[in-house]
Amino acid sequence: MSRGDFLWAGWSMLAAFFAASAAAGARFMFPNVIYEPSQKFNAGQASGYDLGVSTKWLNEQRVWIVRTPSGFYAMWARCTHLGCTPNWWGDQNRFKCPCHGSNYTMDGDVIAGPAPMPLWRTKVMLAPTGDLIVDKAILENKPGKREEPPYFAPYAAA
Ligand code: FES
Structure with missing residues (x-):
């Protein structure tokens, strides 16, 4: 070289x-x-929901929309024990987790089973268009706080 x-x-x-x-x-x-995909979604017109628990967005967004006489809240359909998806049993007025038997009221409070805390509620807002906007990135489950905006959207039917 x-x-x-x-x-x-x-x-x-x-x-x-x-x-x-x-x-x-x-x-x-x-x-x-x-x-990741956005945690926010449009759940459609508030006027389209009947009183009670709607499972319309359960499969797509893992959220229940609950309409009360005074407004709406949305709950993340994730058991606070180990994360399974509970089912809504309208005839028994409760959510029941198929994995280890936790039961929750319509408010999300634990009434049976090993779940250590209430179900999480998501942020929910009523848009000027009348649509419900749900944001799963913002959660609350403390009684007293979860009943206030932004975890509750007051709504009076026309
Ligand atoms: S994951 Fe729901 S009770 Fe265990």
């Missing part, structure tokens, strides 16, 4: 090293981010 070839190989390796370092630095500027 001539002296020129040796120098050329050395400079090439050095250039490759700096190029790889620059590429790694550039990649660092674009972190691995998982883009």
Whole structure:
């Protein structure tokens, strides 16, 4: 190997090293981010809901919409024991978790089973259009707080 070839190989390796370092630095500027779907959704016209528990959004959004005489609340359909999806039993007026038997009232309070706390309510708002906007990213389950906006949307039927 001539002296020129040796120098050329050395400079090439050095250039490759700096190029790889620059590429790694550039990649660092674009972190691995998982883009999840929005936790907010439009649950449709408030006037379209009857009094009581609606399971309309259970499969798609894992949320129950509950209409009371004075307004709406939305509950995240996730058992607070180990996360199973409870079922609404209208004839018994309660949610029942199929996994370990926790029971909840329509308000989300625990009345049987191992669940350690009430079901979570989500933020819910009544848009000027009359639509219910539910945001599952904002949750509350403390009695007293959960009955107030933004976890309760007052609504008086026309
Ligand atoms: S996950 Fe619901 S009772 Fe265990």
